[in-house]
Amino acid sequence: MHKNLNQRRRDDLYRTRRTIDGPQQPELLVDGRPMLSFCSNDYLGLANHPEVIRALQQGAGRYGVGSGSAHLISGHSHAHEELEEALAVFTGRPRALLFSTGYMANLGVVSALLGRGDQLFEDRLNHASLVDAGVLSRARMKRYQHADASSLERQLKAVGEGRRLIVTDGVFSMDGDLAPLPGLARLAAQNNAWLMVDDAHGLGVLGETGGGCTSHFGLSEKEVPILMGTLGKALGTFGAFVAGSEVLIETLIQQARPYVYTTATPPALAEATLVSLQIAREESWRRERLQKLIARFREQVAGFGLSLMASETPIQPIVAGSAGRALAWSRHLEAQGILVSAIRPPTVPEGSARLRITLSASHSDDQLERLLEVLAELPEVGE
Incomplete structure (x- = not known):
């Protein structure tokens, strides 16, 4: 078992848990630190309604x-x-x-x-x-x-x-x-x-x-x-x-x-x-709000030179390629106070590790802009 765990660490595939304090919402307290989350499946913002x-x-x-x-x-x-x-x-x-x-x-x-x-x-x-x-x-x-x-x-x-x-x-x-x-x-x-x-x-x-x-x-x-x-x-x-x-x-x-x-x-x-x-x-406005956020996100990220996948849903993956690069991107975002998980094999095929960004109707325009500002810097990370 130790050998397998160590190999996962060397391959940048080791997973760790985060401890959340407080309700599920865009602004989270993660391991005692305030973070802006873009990795929840709470698409309509109802988990804390x-x-x-x-x-x-x-x-x-x-x-x-x-x-x-x-x-x-x-x-x-x-x-x-x-x-x-x-x-x-x-x-x-x-x-x-x-x-x-x-x-x-x-x-x-x-x-x-x-x-x-x-x-x-x-x-x-x-x-x-x-x-x-x-x-x-x-x-x-x-x-x-x-x-x-x-x-x-x-x-x-x-x-x-x-x-x-x-x-x-x-x-x-x-x-x-x-x-x-x-x-x-x-x-x-x-x-x-x-x-x-x-x-x-x-x-x-x-x-x-x-x-x-x-x-x-x-x-x-x-x-x-x-x-x-x-x-x-x-x-x-x-x-x-x-x-x-x-x-x-x-x-x-x-x-x-x-x-x-x-x-x-x-x-x-x-x-x-x-x-x-x-x-x-x-409350159909929640779905309408989501669609506006998705459209804004895709419009902006398309100009960053990042590899967006063909999705019109709140799930917006950005392909990094290697597990190491996806992990470096995730850590860069974390250093800026933004929580986005690096998705790596075996969850996704080899060579398609990614940031899995998810949007929620509860995200504000300012929060989305903050994410976009940090994503604009990503191509330089891990080069």
């Missing part, structure tokens, strides 16, 4: 802190039930089912629906949880070229019998680009396959009322029968859910091991999420 905090406190007063049990024993509360119903309406699907995390939701869905002899097709840049879900399912997993429907089509034509599931991120978490969902939905229909979308980074951000990638592309439950979303990003709380048909949800309740054998999340969290969900739907 006073109404969401109040709902959590009132929920704890009613239900206590812990749920006490798994959903199928005695841990499923009225708050959980109400949130599932609200999420079903929000996503335009018959039912929704809560999971403790997005990782567990992905493991649960894929392993419940597929087994030996079945066929699984995944985008090469899918989140690690989807890749792990494929391995655990024991299905035959094939990885098609990133966001390439023609690559997927060739793979679909080359396989034999068994159930077929196509799985993709909606917004790719390290690149910020969108999956070509209309094309994937067409291929799924033509090849008797299910389509599952992990919309962790699209939910709340895309679509007129924050419905996510399926709303953005105008796709229905028939075209995307399996939708996974998380609650700890744009909605600012914690947990995840899967939305779909009555049959899908009942199947997951019976067969998804991460659901059956896990303690339910605290009911107070469900109460808080109900409020954040309502705010996300009704």
